[in-house]
Amino acid sequence: MPFAADVADLLLDPWRSGITSRALMEILLIAFAAGPLGCWVVLFGLSYGAESLTHAMLPGLVIAALAGFPLMLGAALGVVIAAPAVALAGRLPTIGADTAIAVVVTSLVGAGALLALAPASPAGVQELLFGDVLGVSSGELLLTAALVAVVLAALRGAHGKLLTVGFDRANAPAFGASPRAADALLLLLIGAFTIVAVQALGTLLVLAMLVGPAATARLVTDRLRGMMALAATIAAAGGATGLYVSYYADTAAGASIAAVIVVVHIAAVAGLRLSKAYLKSGPVTGLEPAR
Amino acid sequence: MPGVMKLLEVKGVAAGYNGTPALRDVTFAAERGTRIGVLGPNGGGKTTLFRVLLQELRASRGTVALDGRCGTVPQTERSRLDYPVSALDVALMGVLPRLEWWRRPGRDERRAALEALATVGLADVVHETFGELSGGQRQRVLIARALVQEADLLLLDEPFSGLDDRSSDRLMELIDDLAREGRGVMVATHDMEQTRAWDRVLCLNVGQVAYGPPEIVLTREVIETTYGGSIVVLPSDDQGFTAGVLPAHHHVHPH
Numbered sequence: 001m002p003f004a005a006d007v008a009d010l011l012l013d014p015w016r017s018g019i020t021s022r023a024l025m026e027i028l029l030i031a032f033a034a035g036p037l038g039c040w041v042v043l044f045g046l047s048y049g050a051e052s053l054t055h056a057m058l059p060g061l062v063i064a065a066l067a068g069f070p071l072m073l074g075a076a077l078g079v080v081i082a083a084p085a086v087a088l089a090g091r092l093p094t095i096g097a098d099t100a101i102a103v104v105v106t107s108l109v110g111a112g113a114l115l116a117l118a119p120a121s122p123a124g125v126q127e128l129l130f131g132d133v134l135g136v137s138s139g140e141l142l143l144t145a146a147l148v149a150v151v152l153a154a155l156r157g158a159h160g161k162l163l164t165v166g167f168d169r170a171n172a173p174a175f176g177a178s179p180r181a182a183d184a185l186l187l188l189l190i191g192a193f194t195i196v197a198v199q200a201l202g203t204l205l206v207l208a209m210l211v212g213p214a215a216t217a218r219l220v221t222d223r224l225r226g227m228m229a230l231a232a233t234i235a236a237a238g239g240a241t242g243l244y245v246s247y248y249a250d251t252a253a254g255a256s257i258a259a260v261i262v263v264v265h266i267a268a269v270a271g272l273r274l275s276k277a278y279l280k281s282g283p284v285t286g287l288e289p290a291r
Numbered sequence: 292m293p294g295v296m297k298l299l300e301v302k303g304v305a306a307g308y309n310g311t312p313a314l315r316d317v318t319f320a321a322e323r324g325t326r327i328g329v330l331g332p333n334g335g336g337k338t339t340l341f342r343v344l345l346q347e348l349r350a351s352r353g354t355v356a357l358d359g360r361c362g363t364v365p366q367t368e369r370s371r372l373d374y375p376v377s378a379l380d381v382a383l384m385g386v387l388p389r390l391e392w393w394r395r396p397g398r399d400e401r402r403a404a405l406e407a408l409a410t411v412g413l414a415d416v417v418h419e420t421f422g423e424l425s426g427g428q429r430q431r432v433l434i435a436r437a438l439v440q441e442a443d444l445l446l447l448d449e450p451f452s453g454l455d456d457r458s459s460d461r462l463m464e465l466i467d468d469l470a471r472e473g474r475g476v477m478v479a480t481h482d483m484e485q486t487r488a489w490d491r492v493l494c495l496n497v498g499q500v501a502y503g504p505p506e507i508v509l510t511r512e513v514i515e516t517t518y519g520g521s522i523v524v525l526p527s528d529d530q531g532f533t534a535g536v537l538p539a540h541h542h543v544h545p546h
Binding site: 043156157158159160161163164166167168170171173174175176177218221222223224227 | 345347362363365369370371374375376377380381383384385387388390392393395396420422423436440
């Protein structure tokens with residue numbers, strides 16, 4: 001069956017080398033954590049905070065790159081600098097949380113760019129911004145697996161408390177769930193996730209994997225378990241598809257993955273609108289806006 | 292009965308926020324099975340009293356002795372209606388305080404939650420999304436959650452707001468049933484006619500204005516002091532006057 005063999009070749013070719021198969025494993029591991037964690041980020045309205053954290057860790061990454069340390073160590077350093085800065089800025093009473101966070105994030109990204117673009121610095125700032133999933137080593141893959149396991153175990157253990165806080169913050173303490181502890185845990189887990197995912201997706205694209213699939217899943221289901229499973233599936237499928245696109249169209253891997261996730265989200269929004277319009281008024285004959 | 296532990300004894304309680312008093316000189320006691328209506332204007336201390344009873348807020352003076360657990364039934368408007376949880380998920384939140392943080396609800400906890408939902412008459416909607424239930428059903432889900440907490444004293448914060456007559460009647464029946472089971476039920480409300488059906492009325496206007504059986508407590512003078520305004524007497528039944536209260540700043544304009 002030459003056709004079946006052709007299709008199999010088409011599907012399997014990209015993963016025949018160690019580099020690409022490690023990249024696929026890395027992306028799938030990240031997707032398993034991104035699904036459930038992203039759902040909490042979306043439900044708690046933490047997308048902006050998560051974006052701030054991922055962008056603001058750039059100086060840590062640059063310092064690691066300059067010093068020749070592993071990127072994960074740099075990411076950890078970046079989170080240690082960025083998390084308290086973002087958290088403290090959010091509490092400034094004078095200019096409002098979002099403005100203060102924007103100032104902190106811009107300052108840290110600027111500082112990172114300044115370091116990265118200095119004449120003495122080696123080239124490679126692009127990797128930090130957009131990731132290099134094909135450069136993942138076996139050791140980094142193991143570390144990713146360990147951190148993903150920690151993130152998933154923490155989410156499983158804290159599921160009830162997170163659910164209670166998200167449902168009714170003001171009254172959650174009466175049910176033994178502290179809103180502050182829930183926020184702190186999520187920030188910590190976003191930090192851990194970012195440390196893992198930044199190698200593959202870079203500081204600018206890591207959020208696509210975290211928030212995109214969860215936002216899409218939120219559109220189509222009103223059950224949390226289903227939402228988490230669907231988000232992980234979209235992240236994994238989007239990641240694998242992005243790597244295919246990257247392999248066959250010779251595009252950047254991280255950007256291809258982010259693009260696929262965004263396309264899936266837009267398709268879901270459009271599909272839902274069309275189906276709502278259809279249910280409301282029968283077959284769609286014109287381009288009437290859906291309500 | 293001397294020597295018998297009451298369900299709840301509150302003595303000389305005062306509480307406030309950042310040094311501003313919100314509640315003072317509150318003293319009352321209740322047996323098991325007592326239904327207490329808590330009347331008072333907005334800012335009169337109803338929610339503050341509930342927070343003290345739930346131990347979320349420390350009383351700056353006085354003591355609270357509760358023989359059992361206290362469960363809260365907050366206003367449904369405070370919960371998110373766009374949240375992906377079922378009625379069963381919400382009822383299960385009631386088991387959290389007694390589970391270790393890493394443990395998830397097991398079969399026993401699920402059974403307790405299903406029983407509580409059946410008690411409040413919601414056995415057929417346990418898997419419905421909370422936000423898609425009617426206002427009365429949502430209120431009863433939150434009562435089921437307090438039952439799962441094994442609460443001996445239930446604190447209902449304005450549970451009738453936004454309910455239609457039929458839902459209100461069902462809620463009144465449920466409150467009676469819970470009291471018959473031996474639970475204490477305190478209901479913060481603005482509707483003084485409702486409180487006439489219950490065993491005790493507590494009138495608060497930062498300070499305690501009165502506490503006792505409704506037929507004794509609900510006098511024109513007490514209600515005026517509670518709401519800080521003057522009363523409009525409306526046509527009533529045989530049991531007494533029916534009052535509407537005008538706020539203190541209200542002026543009657545000639546037409």
